[in-house]
Amino acid sequence: MASPNGGVTTYDYDDSDSAAPVRAQTIEELHSLQRKAATAIKDGASPLQSISASLASLAREYGPNLVKGDPEAKVAPVPVKHQQASATIASSDSSLKFTHVLYNLSPAELYEQAFGQKKSSFITSTGALATLSGAKTGRSPRDKRVVKDETTEKELWWGKGSPNIEMDERQFVINRERALDYLNSLDKVYVNDQFLNWDPENRIKVRIITSRAYHALFMHNMCIRPTEEELETFGTPDFTIYNAGEFPANRYANYMTSSTSINISLARREMVILGTQYAGEMKKGLFGVMHYLMPKRGILSLHSGCNMGKEGDVALFFGLSGTGKTTLSTDHNRLLIGDDEHCWSDSGVSNIEGGCYAKCIDLSQEKEPDIWNAIKFGTVLENVVFNERTREVDYADKSITENTRAAYPIEFIPNALIPCVGPHPKNVILLACDAYGVLPPVSKLNLAQTMYHFISGYTAIVAGTEDGIKEPTATFSACFGAAFIMYHPTKYAAMLAEKMQKYGATGWLVNTGWSGGRYGVGSRIKLPYTRKIIDAIHSGELLTANYKKTEVFGLEIPTGIDGVPSEILDPVNTWTDKGAYKETLLKLAGLFKNNFEVFASYKIGDDSSLTDQILAAGPNF
Ligand SMILES: Nc1ncnc2c1ncn2[C@@H]1O[C@H](COP(=O)(O)OP(=O)(O)OP(=O)(O)O)[C@@H](O)[C@H]1O
Ligand SMILES: O=C([O-])CC(=O)C(=O)O
Ligand SMILES: [Ca+2]
Ligand SMILES: [Mn+2]
Numbered sequence: 001m002a003s004p005n006g007g008v009t010t011y012d013y014d015d016s017d018s019a020a021p022v023r024a025q026t027i028e029e030l031h032s033l034q035r036k037a038a039t040a041i042k043d044g045a046s047p048l049q050s051i052s053a054s055l056a057s058l059a060r061e062y063g064p065n066l067v068k069g070d071p072e073a074k075v076a077p078v079p080v081k082h083q084q085a086s087a088t089i090a091s092s093d094s095s096l097k098f099t100h101v102l103y104n105l106s107p108a109e110l111y112e113q114a115f116g117q118k119k120s121s122f123i124t125s126t127g128a129l130a131t132l133s134g135a136k137t138g139r140s141p142r143d144k145r146v147v148k149d150e151t152t153e154k155e156l157w158w159g160k161g162s163p164n165i166e167m168d169e170r171q172f173v174i175n176r177e178r179a180l181d182y183l184n185s186l187d188k189v190y191v192n193d194q195f196l197n198w199d200p201e202n203r204i205k206v207r208i209i210t211s212r213a214y215h216a217l218f219m220h221n222m223c224i225r226p227t228e229e230e231l232e233t234f235g236t237p238d239f240t241i242y243n244a245g246e247f248p249a250n251r252y253a254n255y256m257t258s259s260t261s262i263n264i265s266l267a268r269r270e271m272v273i274l275g276t277q278y279a280g281e282m283k284k285g286l287f288g289v290m291h292y293l294m295p296k297r298g299i300l301s302l303h304s305g306c307n308m309g310k311e312g313d314v315a316l317f318f319g320l321s322g323t324g325k326t327t328l329s330t331d332h333n334r335l336l337i338g339d340d341e342h343c344w345s346d347s348g349v350s351n352i353e354g355g356c357y358a359k360c361i362d363l364s365q366e367k368e369p370d371i372w373n374a375i376k377f378g379t380v381l382e383n384v385v386f387n388e389r390t391r392e393v394d395y396a397d398k399s400i401t402e403n404t405r406a407a408y409p410i411e412f413i414p415n416a417l418i419p420c421v422g423p424h425p426k427n428v429i430l431l432a433c434d435a436y437g438v439l440p441p442v443s444k445l446n447l448a449q450t451m452y453h454f455i456s457g458y459t460a461i462v463a464g465t466e467d468g469i470k471e472p473t474a475t476f477s478a479c480f481g482a483a484f485i486m487y488h489p490t491k492y493a494a495m496l497a498e499k500m501q502k503y504g505a506t507g508w509l510v511n512t513g514w515s516g517g518r519y520g521v522g523s524r525i526k527l528p529y530t531r532k533i534i535d536a537i538h539s540g541e542l543l544t545a546n547y548k549k550t551e552v553f554g555l556e557i558p559t560g561i562d563g564v565p566s567e568i569l570d571p572v573n574t575w576t577d578k579g580a581y582k583e584t585l586l587k588l589a590g591l592f593k594n595n596f597e598v599f600a601s602y603k604i605g606d607d608s609s610l611t612d613q614i615l616a617a618g619p620n621f
Contacts, residue, residue, distance in 0.1 A: 047234070051101055051191050054207060054240055057094075057180055058173055064099045064184040070113075071100045071187050094181075100188035104231060105216060107378040113190070113213035121214065125391040127377035128406070130384055131214045134246075136260065136276040137383050137401035139284060141483045143249075143260040143276070147172045152266055156292075157488040161478065161598060163288075164486065167255040172265045172272070174253060179244035179272045183211060190216035193234045194223035196286060197343060198420040199350035202299060206286060207237035211246050218279040218380050221407045223286075224354035239289055241271045241282055249274035266292055279382060279407065283357060284484055287341050290352055292486040299345040300495040303481030305329030306337040306349055306422065309538055314349055314422045316342065318480040319431030320459040324512040326358045327527070328431070328534055330370050335417040336410065344425070344499055351420035355409045360384065361402050363395040367527050374412035381406050424503035427537050428496075429510055435460030435474065437514035437522045438571050438585045441564070442533045443555035444547060447500060448613035450507030454479060455493050455599055455614070456592060460513060474588070476595040494605035508537055509555065516574040518584055525568070532563035552589050553619045589619035 024030040052063030102113065111129055114121040120132040145167035146152065156164050183189050189209055196204040208219045226234065249261035260275035262285060271285045287301070294301045305317035305325035314337070317325045326339040338351030339358070358371045360381070365372040375381065375393075382405040385397035395404070410416045430453050432439060445453065457477040478489035485492060500507065512530050516522035536542045536558075545558040550570070560566050567573040575581035596618055604611045 047103055047191075047193070048101065050236060051103070051207075051209075054191075054209065054237070055099075055180055055184060055189075057177060057184075059177060060094075062095075064094065065097060066101050067098050068101055068103060070102060072116075094184060097184075099184055099186060102188055102190045102213075102216070104192055104220075104226075105190065105213075107217060107220065110190075110213045110217040110220065114217070117213055122386070123391065124375075124381060124384075124386055124393050126375055126393075128375050128379040128381045128393075129214065129217060130381040130386055130391075130393070132400070133279060133382050134277040136278040138278060138403045139280050139483070140258075140260045140262065140276055140278075143258055144262045144285075144483075145172075145255055145264070146486075147263070147265040147267065149267055156486050161482065163483045165255075167263060169265070169267075171254045172263050172268070175249065175261060175263050175274060176242065176265075176270065176272050178250065179242040179247070179274055182244040182247040183209060183242065186211055192216055192219050192223070193231060193237065194219065194226060194354070195230075196223060196290060197350055197352050198224065199299075199343060199345060199347070202294065202297060202343065202345065202350070204290070204293065205234060205236075205238045207240045208243065208282060209241065210243035210282075212243075212277065214380060215243055215245070215277070215279055215282065217378075218407050219282060221355040221378070221380060221409045222283050222353050222357060225409070237269075239269045239271070239286065241273065241285065243273045243282060245273045245275065245277040245281070247274060264288060279380070280357065280405070283341075283353070287352065287481075288484045288486060290341070290343070291481075291484055291492075294343055295487060295491060295495065297345075298495075299343045300492060300499060301352070302342045302344060303340070303479065303484060304342055305339045306342050306351065306425075307331055307334040308337055308417060308422045309334050312423055313427070313538060314425040315427040315429055315534075315538060316344075316349070316425045317429050317431055318454065319433075319512075320457065320475065320477050320480055322359060323431035323433045323459050324510075324530065325431065326356060326371070327368060328429075328512075328530065330356070330358075330368070330413060331531070331534070332370060332415065333535075334538070335415050335422075336413050337417050337420045337422050338410065344496075348421060348423045349425060350422075351410070353410070354420075355407055356413065358406045358408075360395055360404045360406045361398065363406075370413050370415075371406065373414075374408045375406050376408075376412070379406055379408040379412065424499075425505045427508060428500060428505050429508045429534070429537060430454060430480070431510050431512055432459045433513035433524075434458075434511045434588075435513055435519040436584050436588045437516065437518045437575070438581065438588055439509065439511040439513070439553070440550060440555055440557045440571055441511050441515065441525055441529065441569060442537070442542070442561070443509045443550070443553075443557050444542065445507035445509055445555075446617070447497060447507065448610065448617040449509075449555075450500065451493055451497050451604065451610070451614045452596070452617035453507075453509055454496060455489055455604075456595060456618075457482060458592065458595075460519065474591055476591075478599075488602070490599065490602045490604045497605060497610060506543065508542075510534070515568055515571065517576075517580075522574065529564050529568070533561060535563075536561045552585050552621050554617075586621060589621050592619050 056063035146164040148166035248259035263272040339356040341352040383400040457480040547556040
């Protein structure tokens with residue numbers, strides 16, 4: 001405080017502010033005042049015992065010494081008695097060592113862990129955690145292996161076109177041991193116990209064990225978060241992921257073709273990840289497991305987004321990666337049930353996940369406001385580029401990858417429907433991003449056509465989500481998710497046909513891809529137009545519109561839609577070179593025909609007339 005005093009300024013250095021002094025004798029004491037003790041997560045069914053059992057080496061038959069909490073924190077470790085009476089301390093050096101378990105940490109704690117761990121974790125200007133997934137910035141479907149045993153040999157889809165590449169039980173166990181030895185060699189591991197599926201009767205308990213804090217935060221966001229009470233009674237997980245992605249697979253091992261390996265054992269209910277840190281592997285690995293477990297209960301698992309209108313009308317959005325499931329299901333005028341993975345049971349639809357995983361390349365506040373606003377504290381931003389000083393993200397920057405992603409809890413979307421369940425779908429929208437620019441922006445499908453396009457699963461994959469794809473290429477992926485299905489596609493198709501018929505859903509094919517020429521000539525259909533088309537489906541406007549039939553594909557296309565220029569509704573109008581249009585149309589039709597040949601010899605469901613109708617629902621030329 002300065003006081004004028006005969007031209008001389010004096011300063012009063014008294015600590016005379018109005019507040020009482022802090023009641024601390026030392027800086028350490030002051031620091032300890034800052035954090036109010038939280039009620040520790042109770043050791044319900046003794047999580048440390050249970051986690052030690054999860055991490056047990058099969059060769060040594062006991063789990064590691066575990067202690068709860070951060071090794072940096074100065075608390076005396078309380079070891080878990082893991083050893084069997086016969087095991088002596090000398091049996092392995094690893095039994096002398098403690099591994100710290102960081103169990104179901106909060107996002108704030110995981111942020112701090114992430115900063116300590118990697119030079120590549122930062123807070124962006126909106127509070128998200130920006131991080132890198134390392135060398136892999138997309139999934140590695142060719143490195144996925146599934147244990148083939150007596151049961152799965154009979155049950156699963158193997159061979160040409162199938163995503164299930166076999167490995168044997170022994171090699172699974174060898175890879176598992178490699179992952180466990182790596183995880184147990186670390187000072188600390190992150191363990192999340194969470195749920196999948198919002199349908200309470202079909203909820204699955206999952207445990208995720210990982211070396212990276214960002215992986216734990218990713219799964220915290222993407223799986224369903226248990227309440228404290230649910231955690232206390234969590235018990236034994238139904239499925240466990242060992243994510244040792246920072247450590248490579250052994251390329252010389254049987255069945256391995258690279259140093260990346262994602263291994264699933266349905267019998268052991270375990271997944272092992274080696275040699276890739278792309279977080280999507282965990283999410284989609286579990287999705288594969290749901291594709292195995294749910295159909296056994298008569299429940300259809302779907303690679304689809306899902307939302308509901310204020311009147312309770314539910315729409316499903318199927319489509320391969322990058323076709324618009326997340327973008328179009330996140331609709332400010334509707335309630336979001338989920339963006340990527342759902343179940344359709346006799347009681348309606350349920351989201352499998354507790355979060356969304358949005359592509360964020362070229363993300364704009366104007367076109368996708370809800371996703372934009374969800375990128376805040378708690379959200380994981382994978383592989384984005386930001387300004388070094390301001391930490392503002394440049395969503396247009398593809399320097400690291402085109403497959404940049406944001407993972408956030410579903411409640412970050414303001415109109416999310418919680419719990420994420422809804423009644424039976426009214427509309428089933430099949431999304432295709434057609435790089436050939438010949439599929440109409442929207443067509444109404446009959447049931448056989450819906451099945452034909454569902455089994456075909458056409459799109460032009462947009463670069464990046466699967467490793468090694470650099471430019472759009474026509475792709476067929478059965479059930480719009482061949483990488484994740486476990487049984488033959490006709491099993492899922494028959495279930496979809498049965499449910500659509502039973503509950504009276506209408507099928508639609510929406511091209512979110514090119515218009516006015518193929519990739520390189522035309523351009524992608526403007527998102528606001530696609531949104532108008534989707535609005536017209538939801539409102540029922542398109543059910544009563546006038547239609548005409550296209551040549552070759554035989555698709556019913558509307559002649560007008562509110563807010564969409566009529567000339568774009570029939571792609572032929574948008575091509576300047578009509579000869580090139582016809583040639584491209586026939587080329588795509590030929591690709592459809594070739595692709596469908598493998599399915600021609602399968603019966604779909606119990607009704608062979610449906611199979612015949614589906615075969616006839618493809619292109620005719
Ligand atoms: N007309 C359009 N319709 C839908 N999306 C469009 C359109 N034009 C451009 N896009 C962009 O395409 C991308 C669609 O990606 P989205 O995240 O919705 O894919 P997805 O189907 O959810 O894939 P994944 O299964 O990999 O998560 C977004 O980046 C979106 O901005
Ligand atoms: O799994 C991923 O990495 C992203 C995704 O949703 C998909 O590819 O369908
Ligand atoms: Ca998505
Ligand atoms: Mn997906």
